[in-house]
Amino acid sequence: MAEARWYDLGTVEELKKQPLQQIAVGRNRIALSYRDGTFGAISGLCNHAGGPLGEGRLDGDYVVCPWHHWKFHARTGEGEPGFESDCVPRYDLREEDGRLLVNLTPATRRHKNPHEPHPLARRPERAPGPVRVLGISTTAMDPQFPRYSTSEALLETALAAAGGRGAETRLLRLSDLRFRACEGYYSKSAHACTWPCSITQMDPEDQMEAVYEGIVHWADVILVATPIRWGSASSLYFKMVERMNCVQNQVTIGNRVLLHNKVASFIITGGQDNIQAVAGQMLGFFAEIGCLFPQFPYIAHSRGWSAEDMEHNIEYVRKSATLHDGARALVTRAIDLANVLLAAHQDPDRVERAGRKGCPAALPEPPAAVAAAVE
Ligand code: FES
Structure with a gap:
């Protein structure tokens, strides 16, 4: 099992203020969401053409890519219904002393369904x-x-x-x-x-x-x-x-x-x-x-x-x-x-x-x- 790499993203109070944000940690891009009292963290890079998911918007439980509107579940990284297997990595989160930590070792892997080229x-x-x-x-x-x-x-x-x-x-x-x-x-x-x-x-x-x-x-x-x-x-x-x-x-x-x-x-x-x-x-x-x-x-x-x-x-x-x-x-x-x-x-x-x-x-x-x- 890959080693956990916990990273402190900041205070929970501050991070709660935005429903969706793109956070850069080194080479990692994370789309951090907060909805109905729950944080979610998935890769900030869209499967389609690399759009910044955290700069998109939330549609219910889904992050909508700002570039061409592909959707990924804000907490699981799965594609929208019908395209679940086209997924982006999910990251584990934990709260500690009022701070939010993310494990930079992804909990799931990216998977792109093959798409016939246009x-x-x-x-x-x-x-x-x-x-x-x-x-x-x-x-x-x-x-x-x-x-x-x-x-x-x-x-x-x-x-x-x-x-x-x-x-x-x-x-x-x-x-x-x-x-x-x-x-x-x-x-x-x-x-x-x-x-x-x-x-x-x-x-x-x-x-x-x-x-x-x-x-x-x-x-x-x-x-x-x-x-x-x-x-x-x-x-x-x-x-x-x-x-x-x-x-x-x-x-x-x-x-x-x-x-x-x-x-x-x-x-x-x-x-x-x-x-x-x-x-x-x-x-x-x-x-x-x-x-x-x-x-x-x-x-x-x-x-x-x-x-x-x-x-x-x-x-x-x-x-x-x-x-x-x-x-x-x-x-x-x-x-x-x-x-x-x-x-x-x-x-x-x-x-x-x-x-x-x-x-x-x-x-x-x-x-x-x-x-x-x-x-
Ligand atoms: S890059 Fe995300 S939908 Fe095209």
């Missing part, structure tokens, strides 16, 4: 075949009552041209997908923002998976079309890119590049102005996740501030041979670059980008025990 978690590998062009329409239309979208119309023209050049094409309309807004897991901890996205893993109803599958695993060319709304890309565009934080985060925290040989291009249309600012944002974001761009990577249309005749916008775009030719030429440039990249077989998994790791002011990495808990 299908998106597979290594991105390009299957043989012709160039693949993914069109993403970000206009916010009611799918029940579709109407003409200038950005989507030009996207459809581009995809038809891509098909004519022998490319495989797919069109995703974000307005057809039901997906949740990013909840900023990154702000809880860099390691709480997981790949695949925590929401995707937790919520089977969430349909962002189609976008991840298309961008990370399928496409060679990503062609994003957006209207201009108040000088910016559409709200659905931003809802999508916020959810793609998990792709960029893999580079930030693990120097793991998920996107290989991807070319991004953009179609931007609006009644008024700000095309260059919209393009700048889109170029910046897609550069951050590792995309490359053809020469002249976007086409755009705006009637401008002075015209202010948005009712003519649709008519203009519908009839503009220049814009439709431009859409065809844009996707041709993107496909040509994709073919060059595919032929070059450059496929870096890692990149030096002078980010988080190189910054002396960066917060310390999580304790080694966290890394060990994250498998």
Whole structure:
């Protein structure tokens, strides 16, 4: 039997004041709870991705992890009903002269049930075949009552041209997908923002998976079309890119590049102005996740501030041979670059980008025990 290692946590009176707290003792992290007159001590490291259990909350007898809400019994360490065997270590406690002592030798062992990895978690590998062009329409239309979208119309023209050049094409309309807004897991901890996205893993109803599958695993060319709304890309565009934080985060925290040989291009249309600012944002974001761009990577249309005749916008775009030719030429440039990249077989998994790791002011990495808990 392992030797007991009793450690004085402090006065009972003081420790009673918080229903749940995370206590560090050397390399140990302990989630100490106090409920209905009873203390409980379990490991402070969650089985899922190493979340700090003691910084979560109590739900009855269960500690709820603050990162992705897995639950463990506050006194036994067992998983919630149905998942009891997925458990974290429990520690023995004793009170002595008004003080609370914990035995740092765990009374039970950690056990993680095997979980099938999410299908998106597979290594991105390009299957043989012709160039693949993914069109993403970000206009916010009611799918029940579709109407003409200038950005989507030009996207459809581009995809038809891509098909004519022998490319495989797919069109995703974000307005057809039901997906949740990013909840900023990154702000809880860099390691709480997981790949695949925590929401995707937790919520089977969430349909962002189609976008991840298309961008990370399928496409060679990503062609994003957006209207201009108040000088910016559409709200659905931003809802999508916020959810793609998990792709960029893999580079930030693990120097793991998920996107290989991807070319991004953009179609931007609006009644008024700000095309260059919209393009700048889109170029910046897609550069951050590792995309490359053809020469002249976007086409755009705006009637401008002075015209202010948005009712003519649709008519203009519908009839503009220049814009439709431009859409065809844009996707041709993107496909040509994709073919060059595919032929070059450059496929870096890692990149030096002078980010988080190189910054002396960066917060310390999580304790080694966290890394060990994250498998
Ligand atoms: S639920 Fe605890 S780390 Fe994910």
